[in-house]
Amino acid sequence: MLNINGKRLRQSLEIMAEIGATPGGGVQRLSLTDEDKAAREQIISWMREVELDVKVDEMGNIFGIRNGRNNDLSPVMTGSHCDTQPKGGRFDGILGVIGGLEVLRILHENNIETQRPVILAVWTNEEGFRFSPAMVSSGVWAGKLELEWAYRRTDLTGAKLGDELERIGYKGDMPAVSRPIYAHYELHIEQGPILEKENKTIGVPKGVLCLHWYDVYIEGEANQVGPTPMAGRHDALCAASEMILKVNELPSKMGGNMVATVGEIHNMPNSRNIIPDKVHFTVDIRSWDDVFALKAWENLRGSFINIADARGCQLKTEISWRVEHALFNQELARKILEKAGKRNYSSLYMVSGAGHDASYINQVAPTSMIFVPSIGGRSHVEVEDTKWEDCEAGANVLLDCIIDSSMEI
Amino acid sequence: MLNINGKRLRQSLEIMAEIGATPGGGVQRLSLTDEDKAAREQIISWMREVELDVKVDEMGNIFGIRNGRNNDLSPVMTGSHCDTQPKGGRFDGILGVIGGLEVLRILHENNIETQRPVILAVWTNEEGFRFSPAMVSSGVWAGKLELEWAYRRTDLTGAKLGDELERIGYKGDMPAVSRPIYAHYELHIEQGPILEKENKTIGVPKGVLCLHWYDVYIEGEANQVGPTPMAGRHDALCAASEMILKVNELPSKMGGNMVATVGEIHNMPNSRNIIPDKVHFTVDIRSWDDVFALKAWENLRGSFINIADARGCQLKTEISWRVEHALFNQELARKILEKAGKRNYSSLYMVSGAGHDASYINQVAPTSMIFVPSIGGRSHVEVEDTKWEDCEAGANVLLDCIIDSSMEI
Numbered sequence: 001m002l003n004i005n006g007k008r009l010r011q012s013l014e015i016m017a018e019i020g021a022t023p024g025g026g027v028q029r030l031s032l033t034d035e036d037k038a039a040r041e042q043i044i045s046w047m048r049e050v051e052l053d054v055k056v057d058e059m060g061n062i063f064g065i066r067n068g069r070n071n072d073l074s075p076v077m078t079g080s081h082c083d084t085q086p087k088g089g090r091f092d093g094i095l096g097v098i099g100g101l102e103v104l105r106i107l108h109e110n111n112i113e114t115q116r117p118v119i120l121a122v123w124t125n126e127e128g129f130r131f132s133p134a135m136v137s138s139g140v141w142a143g144k145l146e147l148e149w150a151y152r153r154t155d156l157t158g159a160k161l162g163d164e165l166e167r168i169g170y171k172g173d174m175p176a177v178s179r180p181i182y183a184h185y186e187l188h189i190e191q192g193p194i195l196e197k198e199n200k201t202i203g204v205p206k207g208v209l210c211l212h213w214y215d216v217y218i219e220g221e222a223n224q225v226g227p228t229p230m231a232g233r234h235d236a237l238c239a240a241s242e243m244i245l246k247v248n249e250l251p252s253k254m255g256g257n258m259v260a261t262v263g264e265i266h267n268m269p270n271s272r273n274i275i276p277d278k279v280h281f282t283v284d285i286r287s288w289d290d291v292f293a294l295k296a297w298e299n300l301r302g303s304f305i306n307i308a309d310a311r312g313c314q315l316k317t318e319i320s321w322r323v324e325h326a327l328f329n330q331e332l333a334r335k336i337l338e339k340a341g342k343r344n345y346s347s348l349y350m351v352s353g354a355g356h357d358a359s360y361i362n363q364v365a366p367t368s369m370i371f372v373p374s375i376g377g378r379s380h381v382e383v384e385d386t387k388w389e390d391c392e393a394g395a396n397v398l399l400d401c402i403i404d405s406s407m408e409i
Numbered sequence: 410m411l412n413i414n415g416k417r418l419r420q421s422l423e424i425m426a427e428i429g430a431t432p433g434g435g436v437q438r439l440s441l442t443d444e445d446k447a448a449r450e451q452i453i454s455w456m457r458e459v460e461l462d463v464k465v466d467e468m469g470n471i472f473g474i475r476n477g478r479n480n481d482l483s484p485v486m487t488g489s490h491c492d493t494q495p496k497g498g499r500f501d502g503i504l505g506v507i508g509g510l511e512v513l514r515i516l517h518e519n520n521i522e523t524q525r526p527v528i529l530a531v532w533t534n535e536e537g538f539r540f541s542p543a544m545v546s547s548g549v550w551a552g553k554l555e556l557e558w559a560y561r562r563t564d565l566t567g568a569k570l571g572d573e574l575e576r577i578g579y580k581g582d583m584p585a586v587s588r589p590i591y592a593h594y595e596l597h598i599e600q601g602p603i604l605e606k607e608n609k610t611i612g613v614p615k616g617v618l619c620l621h622w623y624d625v626y627i628e629g630e631a632n633q634v635g636p637t638p639m640a641g642r643h644d645a646l647c648a649a650s651e652m653i654l655k656v657n658e659l660p661s662k663m664g665g666n667m668v669a670t671v672g673e674i675h676n677m678p679n680s681r682n683i684i685p686d687k688v689h690f691t692v693d694i695r696s697w698d699d700v701f702a703l704k705a706w707e708n709l710r711g712s713f714i715n716i717a718d719a720r721g722c723q724l725k726t727e728i729s730w731r732v733e734h735a736l737f738n739q740e741l742a743r744k745i746l747e748k749a750g751k752r753n754y755s756s757l758y759m760v761s762g763a764g765h766d767a768s769y770i771n772q773v774a775p776t777s778m779i780f781v782p783s784i785g786g787r788s789h790v791e792v793e794d795t796k797w798e799d800c801e802a803g804a805n806v807l808l809d810c811i812i813d814s815s816m817e818i
Binding site for chain 1: 494495496501537538541543599600601602603618620622630631632633634635636637638639641644646647649650651653654657660661668669670671672673674676678679680681682683684685686691693695761762763764786787788789790
């Protein structure tokens with residue numbers, strides 16, 4: 001049985017962790033920044049070392065292609081992303097890229113000839129922090145989002161995704177359009193506490209929760225705080241505070257499998273002696289049950305209207321993004337569980353709370369994911385961590401699955 | 410009886426409103442910016458037109474001095490500030506400067522010889538938005554704040570007050586130290602709804618509410634929102650939301666004369682798919698009763714500790730600034746009421762919720778204020794407005810008071 005090179009996997013991950021390293025021990029490599037560009041160039045140079053044919057599409061997605069015996073057969077694909085959250089971690093995304101690279105290194109140095117081509121993919125702007133929404137490039141690739149619309153996504157400074165792709169030299173010629181894929185595997189850290197709590201090494205998600213994003217805008221009335229009596233104020237931040245607590249209470253009130261979060265808030269004019277008149281905040285709702293998540297929003301919207309009315313504020317809500325829950329390919333999931341078992345890795349069949357590029361790819365090709373434990377369940381933070389032996393275990397299972405699938409005719 | 414020139418007062422105010430004019434009809438002239446510098450230069454050129462001797466002190470405070478018959482007598486002073494809030498209004502501060510200027514123009518063109526010198530003062534950084542705290546320069550002048558400490562105040566970009574004073578050329582040589590003042594009057598818009606509601610033209614505050622500023626820092630735990638169950642989260646923004654509502658509810662719960670406000674909040678990392686781990690917000694408490702305001706903070710702090718504990722968050726609170734309630738000079742207040750009566754202006758003896766440079770000056774010299782109504786009680790916003798006839802009325806009362814006081818031996 002072939003094994004990936006755990007030492008080399010770690011070394012490559014450590015090199016990647018230096019690109020955009022933060023003083024707090026994490027990584028900040030926001031999408032399409034110079035750090036992102038540097039990471040891409042490192043990855044491409046490694047792809048070339050193992051003789052992959054490197055292609056970049058119109059969305060900046062990078063594909064490193066290794067020929068099979070019969071290139072008319074649809075390829076097996078793996079990969080993830082190299083962008084991070086602000087002050088993010090050293091594993092989210094990049095583990096799936098370097099894990100996949102390590103698989104291709106093993107195939108290369110052992111001269112393994114697969115039946116099918118094998119592709120290592122790096123997806124642009126998965127995180128959605130700099131350019132909302134998340135997973136935008138796999139979304140375009142899967143035909144679920146429009147290319148021109150994606151190009152027009154702007155960051156907080158007004159820079160456009162399309163222009164930034166061009167600036168860093170990653171607006172490729174190849175159409176960002178899916179083609180038949182035989183099987184797609186994405187190796188990723190769990191980003192939650194379940195595997196660690198259950199003391200399992202490998203997680204296999206049956207699918208990804210639905211993901212609904214909303215934007216809420218409140219308008220009250222600004223005034224000097226001193227001479228303005230409490231009665232008759234229209235304080236937009238107080239209205240927002242009530243709403244944020246409603247979001248936080250909702251999952252336990254409604255029961256069922258759901259999380260709801262306000263992660264982002266903008267308060268205006270944000271001066272300590274002026275009553276806030278404008279607040280914008282976001283709502284993120286996720287559940288395995290799409291209808292339940294929609295009901296949750298209706299419930300929240302009703303509360304928001306009452307709160308805004310009671311405080312004499314105007315309310316505007318927007319649906320920014322809705323991705324349905326995705327059931328991954330169960331045959332591939334069974335294969336992963338079986339391969340983990342053969343290596344005596346403990347495993348857990350679970351759900352994924354986080355969105356992944358795999359969610360969009362799953363809509364056009366048989367897809368599954370391999371999770372490894374996140375220490376303390378921490379992710380999207382500088383202290384995000386995963387044991388090296390777990391990274392190695394995940395990459396070994398990925399190796400087994402890719403060899404298996406790419407040999408199938 | 411002399412009258413100020415209402416048309417000229419309006420014209421001068423309109424010229425000032427163009428310096429830092431906002432598209433929304435307001436003014437943004439943050440302290441020590443190029444707009445502030447332009448405003449200062451306009452004011453100084455007008456001061457010179459009426460032959461005032463212009464001096465600038467180490468804090469950038471500008472003094473336009475008109476000699477009296479006996480310059481050994483302590484002078485009568487008036488004035489206010491020319492900086493504004495972001496997207497602020499056309500009257501806050503500048504009315505007191507231009508109103509005072511108009512008084513000096515009248516003295517000048519009528520060749521009135523006063524016994525005492527008369528000074529028009531323009532105080533640096535009254536608003537406290539760019540550099541916290543507010544009223545910092547009158548505070549230094551009155552000996553209540555340290556000069557070097559004031560120089561070290563930094564804005565959000567890290568620029569220091571002392572360096573910015575130098576940059577715009579307003580770090581003067583004259584020590585920023587008070588000298589004996591016979592009487593000080595500050596004309597100002599009310600910034601609240603009382604005069605309008607009571608249908609009065611002139612307000613005379615018996616004093617200014619105490620003003621207590623606090624900074625609250627909450628630290629929770631950041632995590633990817635999707636895979637992190639609701640139970641066990643340490644969401645700093647939820648903790649902050651509960652605290653903000655406690656602040657808002659407090660005045661009605663405790664009763665008495667008090668306002669309490671959260672105007673400013675900073676949420677980190679402020680990404681829609683990360684549970685917020687750090688929140689900083691401000692608390693502003695004002696009351697006529699200092700002890701009551703201190704009790705209010707103790708009450709709040711207790712609530713904050715409980716809220717932070719319940720959510721597993723760390724809490725740090727800081728006392729940023731405390732100014733005691735200030736009783737103005739009651740002899741001067743009576744004079745203002747009497748002068749208003751002689752002109753058949755309706756008047757109201759009231760309190761001031763807003764802090765003013767007059768609060769610090771009041772600590773070293775007999776001081777009082779003249780308020781004119783704010784339309785709709787709106788202030789610190791672009792729609793801030795006061796009727797021209799009310800501006801004129803206020804300036805006329807100021808004229809009468811200054812002539813009266815400056816003739817006293």
